[in-house]
Amino acid sequence: MNSVQGAAPTSDLTSASYHDDHLLHRLYALQQQFQHIPASSIGALAAELCLPLAQVEAVIDFYSFFHRTARGRVDLLFSNCTSCGDLSLMHDLCQRLGVVPEQTRADGAVSIGEASCIGMCDQGPALLANGRTLTQLTPLRLEQIAERIEASTPIEQWPAEWFHVHDNVRKNGLLLGTTFSTGSALVAALEKGAQTMLDEIIASGLRGRGGAGFSTGMKWKFCREATGDAHYVVCNADEGEPGTFKDRILLSSHAHAVFEGMTLCGYVIGAKKGYMYLRGEYRYMLPELLAVLERRRKLKLLGTAILGQSDFDFEIEIIVGAGAYICGEESALIESMEQKGGVPRVRPPFPVTQGFLAQPTVVNNVETLAAAAHIAVHGGGWFNAHGSDKSDGSKILSVSGDCTTPGVYEYPFGTSIQRILDDCGAEHVQAIQVGGPSGTLIAPAEFERKLAFEDLATGGSFMIYGAQRDLLHVIQNFAHFFAHESCGFCTPCRVGTTLLKNGVDKIATGHGTQYDVDELRRMAALVKRRSHCGLGQTAPNPILDLLQRFPQAFEDRLVHSDFEPHFDLDKSLQEARRLTHRDDAEAHL
Amino acid sequence: MSKTIKIDGVDVPFEDGQTIMDAALAADIYIPHLCHKPGLSPHGSCKLCTVDVDGRAVSSCTMPASEGQQIANNTPALKEVRKTIIQMLFIEGNHLCPSCEKTGDCTLQALAYHHDMLDGHFPQFYPRRNVDASHPTLIIDRDRCILCELCVRASREVDGKNVFAIAGRGIKRQLIVNSPSGKLADSDIETEDLASHICPVGAILIKDHGYEVPIGRRTFDLHSIAETDLEQVILKKTVHHDA
Numbered sequence: 032m033n034s035v036q037g038a039a040p041t042s043d044l045t046s047a048s049y050h051d052d053h054l055l056h057r058l059y060a061l062q063q064q065f066q067h068i069p070a071s072s073i074g075a076l077a078a079e080l081c082l083p084l085a086q087v088e089a090v091i092d093f094y095s096f097f098h099r100t101a102r103g104r105v106d107l108l109f110s111n112c113t114s115c116g117d118l119s120l121m122h123d124l125c126q127r128l129g130v131v132p133e134q135t136r137a138d139g140a141v142s143i144g145e146a147s148c149i150g151m152c153d154q155g156p157a158l159l160a161n162g163r164t165l166t167q168l169t170p171l172r173l174e175q176i177a178e179r180i181e182a183s184t185p186i187e188q189w190p191a192e193w194f195h196v197h198d199n200v201r202k203n204g205l206l207l208g209t210t211f212s213t214g215s216a217l218v219a220a221l222e223k224g225a226q227t228m229l230d231e232i233i234a235s236g237l238r239g240r241g242g243a244g245f246s247t248g249m250k251w252k253f254c255r256e257a258t259g260d261a262h263y264v265v266c267n268a269d270e271g272e273p274g275t276f277k278d279r280i281l282l283s284s285h286a287h288a289v290f291e292g293m294t295l296c297g298y299v300i301g302a303k304k305g306y307m308y309l310r311g312e313y314r315y316m317l318p319e320l321l322a323v324l325e326r327r328r329k330l331k332l333l334g335t336a337i338l339g340q341s342d343f344d345f346e347i348e349i350i351v352g353a354g355a356y357i358c359g360e361e362s363a364l365i366e367s368m369e370q371k372g373g374v375p376r377v378r379p380p381f382p383v384t385q386g387f388l389a390q391p392t393v394v395n396n397v398e399t400l401a402a403a404a405h406i407a408v409h410g411g412g413w414f415n416a417h418g419s420d421k422s423d424g425s426k427i428l429s430v431s432g433d434c435t436t437p438g439v440y441e442y443p444f445g446t447s448i449q450r451i452l453d454d455c456g457a458e459h460v461q462a463i464q465v466g467g468p469s470g471t472l473i474a475p476a477e478f479e480r481k482l483a484f485e486d487l488a489t490g491g492s493f494m495i496y497g498a499q500r501d502l503l504h505v506i507q508n509f510a511h512f513f514a515h516e517s518c519g520f521c522t523p524c525r526v527g528t529t530l531l532k533n534g535v536d537k538i539a540t541g542h543g544t545q546y547d548v549d550e551l552r553r554m555a556a557l558v559k560r561r562s563h564c565g566l567g568q569t570a571p572n573p574i575l576d577l578l579q580r581f582p583q584a585f586e587d588r589l590v591h592s593d594f595e596p597h598f599d600l601d602k603s604l605q606e607a608r609r610l611t612h613r614d615d616a617e618a619h620l
Numbered sequence: 621m622s623k624t625i626k627i628d629g630v631d632v633p634f635e636d637g638q639t640i641m642d643a644a645l646a647a648d649i650y651i652p653h654l655c656h657k658p659g660l661s662p663h664g665s666c667k668l669c670t671v672d673v674d675g676r677a678v679s680s681c682t683m684p685a686s687e688g689q690q691i692a693n694n695t696p697a698l699k700e701v702r703k704t705i706i707q708m709l710f711i712e713g714n715h716l717c718p719s720c721e722k723t724g725d726c727t728l729q730a731l732a733y734h735h736d737m738l739d740g741h742f743p744q745f746y747p748r749r750n751v752d753a754s755h756p757t758l759i760i761d762r763d764r765c766i767l768c769e770l771c772v773r774a775s776r777e778v779d780g781k782n783v784f785a786i787a788g789r790g791i792k793r794q795l796i797v798n799s800p801s802g803k804l805a806d807s808d809i810e811t812e813d814l815a816s817h818i819c820p821v822g823a824i825l826i827k828d829h830g831y832e833v834p835i836g837r838r839t840f841d842l843h844s845i846a847e848t849d850l851e852q853v854i855l856k857k858t859v860h861h862d863a
């Protein structure tokens with residue numbers, strides 16, 4: 032793709048690795064300039080990008096960060112994650128500024144709303160201000176923000192330190208503790224050759240760090256063996272699972288290892304092009320990532336004739352998402368790369384044979400690729416000397432919630448949960464959500480369980496809930512998350528996640544009966560088993576886990592009658608009472 | 621010796637490239653389906669055709685048949701699952717069957733009969749959706765759209781056009797028209813197109829044709845969905861009951 036300049040605004044970021052003619056990038060630029068996507072711009076944009084109008088319309092409506100009506104000149108999105116969100120702060124600010132959530136203030140100066148986890152769980156509460164990350168919010172900071180909004184101070188002039196994001200690495204391990212010398216993995220690869228390097232990756236036992244845990248070496252092998260016009264490498268940097276932020280650190284402080292892992296994969300599978308799909312919430316890292324790529328180009332580690340090898344060409348391009356958790360699912364991610372909504376594909380075929388542009392494609396998590404780069408240098412034996420039986424190497428965790436030192440911790444697989452709790456200063460722990468909302472909720476009786484694919488698997492999220500937390504409220508948050516993030520393609524998840532959300536809401540607000548619990552259980556089973564992709568297949572987990580491990584959390588809230596309607600009849604009569612100016616006993620049920 | 625799969629204990633032959641659904645229909649075995657239609661690319665979205673293959677849930681319209689698969693299809697448990705999915709489709713939209721021109725010819729309704737569905741079971745969502753009556757001969761009533769994308773595929777794959785798309789995410793997904801105004805009148809759809817006739821429910825209707833066949837004598841008043849969907853394959857008819 033070449034950059035095309037057109038009527039619509041383009042960003043000044045255009046580089047060899049960030050193309051303005053990608054629909055998501057163009058819509059981002061429009062949203063920034065006009066606070067929405069003007070209806071009048073859509074036709075020209077579709078024509079210019081040679082896309083059907085309906086495709087552009089569909090994409091605008093799919094992603095959370097694009098809007099049909101103008102948001103405020105300052106648009107604040109508070110994370111609603113249980114770790115990096117604090118909606119009470121949001122409501123306070125709304126009151127202070129006279130804003131109704133999700134509605135732009137009449138003067139157009141400000142709008143305030145919610146966003147799913149923005150990956151700042153170690154330094155929350157956090158929000159996005161016109162897409163830029165603000166962390167460690169306090170009432171004082173919100174006061175300062177309010178003053179600047181009322182004074183019409185543009186965000187660019189807000190103090191730079193407000194936007195600072197810390198790494199918070201608390202414990203180094205195999206990957207974070209080993210210095211990666213830029214270029215070393217590619218030098219090793221050229222010495223050994225593609226086949227030997229592939230064998231090394233297979234022998235290392237490396238399994239995908241994005242959640243599913245598929246053998247990385249086998250994935251590369253299948254892709255290498257697949258025929259196509261071109262092969263592609265995709266780095267999945269969508270990191271949307273609430274409570275996960277470990278890829279953020281790899282991208283901010285270990286980007287060379289990540290890009291080198293991509294290039295290595297390209298060398299092994301015979302790809303000339305790689306893409307990093309970066310979640311929109313991490314856009315603040317884009318300039319630095321592009322700068323790293325530029326440095327790599329200068330070092331002959333990217334571009335044509337890498338390290339002087341005439342037949343080794345590899346380019347990397349970054350595509351930035353726009354607020355959709357489902358785009359972390361590999362086939363939805365590919366759809367998004369192809370300028371569509373993120374709807375998971377039917378499988379088979381799998382991406383290794385038919386991925387991006389229907390060509391063989393490897394999709395790997397950020398951490399997987401960084402690990403592969405290290406393995407290329409140090410060998411598979413170095414890697415699998417660590418870990419447990421079935422899980423080789425180490426896992427980088429994002430620890431957040433009720434503990435004294437939230438942050439990034441790296442452990443060999445096989446480490447016990449209790450050890451992690453001790454390290455991060457977590458006491459009086461009631462429960463831990465391992466692997467994020469799509470993972471497993473565990474109770475104290477299970478804290479001797481191990482971090483491993485064969486025991487407690489996690490893509491990196493580790494959210495701790497102390498004794499004072501209302502677990503039903505936590506699970507309610509997750510139910511809302513999944514209903515919000517369901518792509519809507521298949522019936523069980525599209526309708527089911529909303530039914531689950533409504534069911535949990537009913538119980539949490541004190542209107543649920545045993546019947547509602549039974550219904551919840553039945554719907555949870557259906558959604559889990561019959562949904563099209565991993566989102567629907569895991570969305571009911573928190574509810575089922577809570578029912579199994581903390582049944583009391585539900586029972587305490589139940590109304591002890593056989594049936595309660597979903598609506599409150601007396602409340603519904605409120606309007607009639609108001610109109611008739613009555614409030615006597617007869618006007619109530 | 622041809623390859624076979626086993627559906628509810630019955631050996632069913634298949635050829636490479638066929639899905640479980642293809643093989644079943646060719647052998648006169650009915651697997652309930654809604655978003656699938658022979659001749660259009662499989663979609664896998666409604667999940668009504670869900671079956672258990674060696675204990676794992678799969679969509680039979682998209683899953684390739686492969687030697688030795690043990691498939692559970694017509695079981696009480698699956699019937700219950702499918703009934704629930706049909707109820708979910710009903711309550712997420714606004715389906716007022718008695719006043720719908722499609723009643724008696726509607727696949728969703730027929731599937732509900734077939735699964736002994738007596739009510740919607742879940743609280744209604746009552747979504748607000750728009751009607752598009754701009755076209756001289758066609759009308760879109762989105763209240764009834766079940767997002768099966770049959771019209772989307774028919775337009776692209778058979779009509780050689782691209783009239784429809786689905787926009788939005790999650791429960792807000794909706795049918796849109798690929799035209800400058802977003803209105804059907806502005807698109808290049810024609811009455812004769814397959815996309816104008818394929819809607820399994822009453823979401824895309826032909827104007828000026830109302831109640832020509834009296835209620836009581838319509839397709840599913842006389843036949844079960846299992847009969848009509850199989851017959852279509854047996855007779856190699858291209859016209860479907862809802863066409």
Ligand SMILES: Cc1cc2nc3c(=O)[nH]c(=O)nc-3n(C[C@H](O)[C@H](O)[C@H](O)COP(=O)(O)O)c2cc1C
Pocket residue numbers: 238239240241242243244245247267268269270271272356357358359360361362394395396397399400564565566
């Ligand atoms: C709803 C959903 C969201 C996902 N989000 C991510 C993500 O943010 N990052 C990621 O690496 N994998 C994510 N995955 C897993 C990917 O589909 C895929 O398995 C992974 O990128 C493969 O890389 P790996 O083998 O290196 O783990 C997600 C899966 C699902 C079903």
Ligand code: SF4
Pocket residue numbers: 357374375516517518519520521522524525562563564565566567568
């Ligand atoms: S399970 Fe949910 S997210 Fe996945 S395809 Fe179905 S609706 Fe979309």
Ligand code: SF4
Pocket residue numbers: 764765766767768769770771772795818819820821823824
């Ligand atoms: S209009 Fe009809 S054919 Fe088109 S998606 Fe909706 S229900 Fe399916």
Ligand code: FES
Pocket residue numbers: 652653654655656663664665666667668669670679680681682
């Ligand atoms: S008929 Fe198979 S999913 Fe709809």
